[in-house]
Amino acid sequence: MTVAQPDVSVIIGAYEAMPYLIECLASVEAQTLDPERIEVIAVDDGSTDGTGEYLEEFAERAPMHVLVIRQENSGGPSGPRNVGLGKATGRYVFFLDADDRLGPEALERMVDMADRAGTDVVLGKVEGVNRSAPKSMWGKTVERADVYSSNIKFTLSAQKLFRRALLERHGMRFDESLFTGEDALFTMEAYLRADGVSVVADHTCYYLVGRDDGKHVTKSGSYTLRFDSARALMNLIAELVPAGGRRDQLMVRPFLVTLLPQFGPKYLTDSEEIRRHKFELAKPLMDAYWTEGVAQRLKVHERLRLHLVAEQRPDLLLDVVKFVKAKKQAAALLERKGRRVYLAYPHFRDRAAGIPDSVYLAEPREARVFPGYREGGVDTFVRRAVRKARRVLTSREVRPAA
Incomplete structure (x- = not known):
């Protein structure tokens, strides 16, 4: 008997995810999409807290097909996601973090949107639980948008619905050499290669949960990893978008979200050695991608700090950062x-x-x-x-x- 292709493959990378995993899986089980139209691929990345065992218990009783893969710890989220992507058979894939949970009807609404609009990526509204979540892109539901006509460039996390044919056509996988910002690279490439992006803004599809133990992956990592992330994203944008206004518009995101915080309040407590190193790491990025078009899209204090970084003026930057930190x-x-x-x-x-x-x-x-x-x-x-x-x-x- 031929088994029908699932509509969506939910890929869950899990590491030391208890007890958050319990609500995560319950949110999958509660989806209104027919269980036969869902497959779950859960990759336990070397957990020692019972995560793997709980996944196997869930697989035995869940109404949908669940594949559990257990492997040694890979050191980051990219490896498990790539393993899951390699096993996926659904028309769409959705990356669900084991700490988080889906909103009611989330998969049904996102799949319906993608089918109706013919788009390759669907963003479902995100709400934060004990942590902040992006807000500027949820103004209204949009059947067909792109990365230039909306604020979607400010949500580059992987928790979105992707048409699997798009990912396979371009051989897209998460960069396992990056330990932060790997999802930004993947999602920006999907935005740029997609035949349209949809936004479901009138229904909460995803709950971004802040862990009480503070172990959420985005809180970890040294400043050098942030520069690695900024460099990778800037290089990708430059590779796929010709120089000019559109590229400048997208470059605002890595400059503002990834690079500028390295020259924020934390800079005041950095040692002289780290300050020098930050300027060294920033120089090739500023030389290559800092343009008047990017500068004009920023607020004055943002532009001023990055201008001083571009001009290699750490002596002047310190006064500006102190002023900004004081919220004057x-x-x-x-x-x-x-x-x-x-x-x-x-x-x-x-x-x-x-x-x-x-x-x-x-x-x-x-x-x-x-x-x-x-x-x-x-x-x-x-x-x-x-x-x-x-x-x-x-x-x-x-x-x-x-």
Whole structure:
């Protein structure tokens, strides 16, 4: 008898996951999608806390097909996910962390969305439990979006529905050499290669659970691993997207989320040796990918810090980081009759520092909060002059001959 292909393969990589695994598996069992349309592939990555045994017990009683693989510890989440992906037979795959849990109806809603819209990736709304979760991309349900027209670049975790044919066509797997940010690399590649991405924003599909023991993988890892992650993501974006506005738009994500925190409050407690090393690690990335297009998309304090990193000015950076950590509001200087707002962070118009005024210039979205700001600037006057000239020319063209 021919066994029907499952709709979705739920891949669970599990390491020392008890007792969180109990609720995780219960959330899979409670899904409204027909159990015959689901397969679970659970990879126990060398646990010693009963995780493997509990997975085997679940496999015996679960209504859907469950494959349990037990292996020696691989040292990270990529290995188990890749093993599971190699065994998957579903039309779609969903990566579920053993600490987390699915929302009710999650798989049914995401599979229905992918089938209806014909998209290759589906994001289901995520909520945090004892931890924060991304928020900016859940404004509304969208059947067909992409990485440029939405905020999905700010959720690059692997907990999404992927069309397996897309992954197989491009030989996509998680990079096992990375110990943080491996899911960002995988998900960004999927976004860029996908024939459309859908967003299910009107129903919570995933609960991101913060562990009481603090052992969640994203909390571990040294600063050098963060630079490895930023480098890999920047290189991927550069490989798949030509230089220009679209690339700059995507580069905001690794600069803002991965690189900038290395020059945040933690920098103040770093030793001189680590500070020097961070600048050394950042230099090739700044040289290759820091552009005016990226800079213009950031807030002033973000742009200023990264500018100083790009210019290799650790002496000036320290004052800026202290100012930012103190949560002080930089004084606003309005010029050009309110059409320009400069934020006077440390070293503003300091001749010795030599930082261009443009670094301190607030973009409209940041400038709007300051009383007296008049949006538009020079470009508005140019556009008005052009419109006036066109009206004059038009009136001359239609004026009847004497």
